[in-house]
Amino acid sequence: MRIAVIGAGALGGTFATLLAQAGHDVTVTARGAGLAAIRERGIRLEGGFGKGQSHPTALERLTETPDLALVCTKAQDAEAAIGDNAAVLDGAAVIVIQNGLDGVDTARRLLPGSECFGALSIIAANYTEPGLVTVTTAAPTYLGRGSGPADQATRHWQAVLAEAVPTQAIDNFVGAQWTKLVVNMLNALPAITGLSVQSVVAHRGLRRIMTLSMREAVRVGLGRGIRFGSMQALGHRRLRVFALLPVWAGQVLPLMMRARMGTVPNLGSTLQSVRRGQRTEVDHLNGVVVREARLAGTAAPVNTRLTALVHEVEQRGSFLTATEVVERFSRSR
CATH class of the missing domain: 3.40.50.720 (NAD(P)-binding Rossmann-like Domain)
Structure with missing residues (x-):
């Protein structure tokens, strides 16, 4: 063929x-x-x-x-x-x-x-x-x-x-796209810090931010009337429960994803683009959560901040430390 x-x-x-x-x-x-x-x-x-x-x-x-x-x-x-x-x-x-x-x-x-x-x-x-x-x-x-x-x-x-x-x-491919969008919340923080996905998830402060971005994406999807599709042991029922969990309990989701990756450093596609000096697709990942939140009549402050930080790294050509990222989010509360 x-x-x-x-x-x-x-x-x-x-x-x-x-x-x-x-x-x-x-x-x-x-x-x-x-x-x-x-x-x-x-x-x-x-x-x-x-x-x-x-x-x-x-x-x-x-x-x-x-x-x-x-x-x-x-x-x-x-x-x-x-x-x-x-x-x-x-x-x-x-x-x-x-x-x-x-x-x-x-x-x-x-x-x-x-x-x-x-x-x-x-x-x-x-x-x-x-x-x-x-x-x-x-x-x-x-x-x-x-x-x-x-x-x-x-x-x-x-x-x-x-x-x-x-x-x-x-x-339900459309629902599965939303499930993958939640999974792709793994991408922004590596692009901001230069760390692998595994290293980001291992960092307590960064893992908390990642969990917040995932939970926000799920809540926006539910607000848009999406029934999440099933893939990689995730589906509508599990994600609905995740959206209701406190952040400390919800961190099991990125930890589960990290376990599936193994030990070879996963850079994530957005970090690879940054390292090559190319424009990233953050506007189609975290940024699309922000767009869909507006359409649902709500806000997505965590993904708004992550989108802005990826663009900041793109423009300045250098990464932020994990401490700087956590402090930025602490100040924005």
Whole structure:
């Protein structure tokens, strides 16, 4: 099958390599040093899925319509990336593998002739250098669309992806996006402090802030009438209970997530962007909680502050210490 992967970073490089190893004809889009490295040496994969290498066709823009396209860019780059390739993408099946809430809707709007799906990947991977991806946590990917049961088309593409990458078709994909959004509250504090996710969760003060941001995200989702989807042992009932817990008890959630990561430092995608000097997707993570809170007629002060601090780090080019972060939140009470 002809499969295009738009955005050959950490996730895109992982999917491209595993799909090529499964026998598919893979084309990737990339730019700059990444494009040059892939053309010269291919994509090297290390870590959780084992060692592998692929030599996909590497282009700045697609030139032919694939059977299936995976959009693996950062959330803030999705519209431009899809738009750049719309002339050949429209009519292909498209799976948006992305954080945030808006990717599938963006694809539907720009590609009216395509069947569009969303995928939520729990794979943790570091884009170590151009053309090299290290998977720190090998985990499932969840595929679906809409708020109803997984349909036949979803199950078809799940079977295709599952030949290469552990993939499950899920019901209530929109609810699962919100569940993943809660999980993605892990990202901001590493980007602010430069610490791994495991180190942030191990720090009592930072873990408290992370718990507050997660609880706030759940409460905003409930205020928007969301029924959270099930993934990674999280679901609507458990998250509703979590939203009611005092902060000291709710800290079991980030501690549980840390335990699943193992000991290899998980940098989080937002910290990786900061280290590369790239714009982060914080506005589509913590920032989208703030947006949805406004739509629900409420506020999200914790995620408002975290969004601002990530932008501060982006602008100043240096991290805050854990003590500075805790003090900032103490002053904002």
